[in-house]
Amino acid sequence: MRILIVSRRFYPFLGGIEFQLWRAARELVVRGHQVTVLTGRFADTLPVEDSEGVHIIRLPDPPVRGLRSLLFLAALTRQMIRLRKFYDVVLTTQINETSTAAIKLAHTLNKPVACYPSSIGPLGNLAWTRGKILGPLYRKTLEKVDMIIGQ
Numbered sequence: 001m002r003i004l005i006v007s008r009r010f011y012p013f014l015g016g017i018e019f020q021l022w023r024a025a026r027e028l029v030v031r032g033h034q035v036t037v038l039t040g041r042f043a044d045t046l047p048v049e050d051s052e053g054v055h056i057i058r059l060p061d062p063p064v065r066g067l068r069s070l071l072f073l074a075a076l077t078r079q080m081i082r083l084r085k086f087y088d089v090v091l092t093t094q095i096n097e098t099s100t101a102a103i104k105l106a107h108t109l110n111k112p113v114a115c116y117p118s119s120i121g122p123l124g125n126l127a128w129t130r131g132k133i134l135g136p137l138y139r140k141t142l143e144k145v146d147m148i149i150g151q
Contacts, residue, residue: 004087029053
């Protein structure tokens with residue numbers, strides 16, 4: 001299977017979910033899947049890299065106050081459309097603006113989506129769906145997800 005992982009941060013930026021995604025991507029490759037990652041580009045990282053069989057494409061994530069997310073999401077949208085013939089399923093994480101955009105775009109492109117939230121407990125990502133402001137947006141987005149992967 002050809003899997004597209006979408007995460008704002010990824011290897012070598014190794015926080016908790018980033019480490020879990022890096023480990024999952026490598027394991028998917030070992031099991032015979034083709035894995036491509038779309039992520040933000042931070043200092044001292046290459047724009048495109050293959051590491052342990054994982055193809056990593058780092059998108060511009062300029063430190064422009066007030067426009068940073070918008071510019072990153074525009075680049076993400078362009079790449080997801082450009083690569084649409086090269087992936088079968090989208091895997092995203094962290095219930096945030098990046099995953100929301102990826103889920104909505106994947107749905108538009110008729111691609112199934114799996115979501116791997118960093119935490120599903122009472123203080124985790126899925127708890128955000130109960131919020132008064134962003135909760136309705138996150139709930140509507142999660143309705144488009146085909147599978148939620150728990151940890």
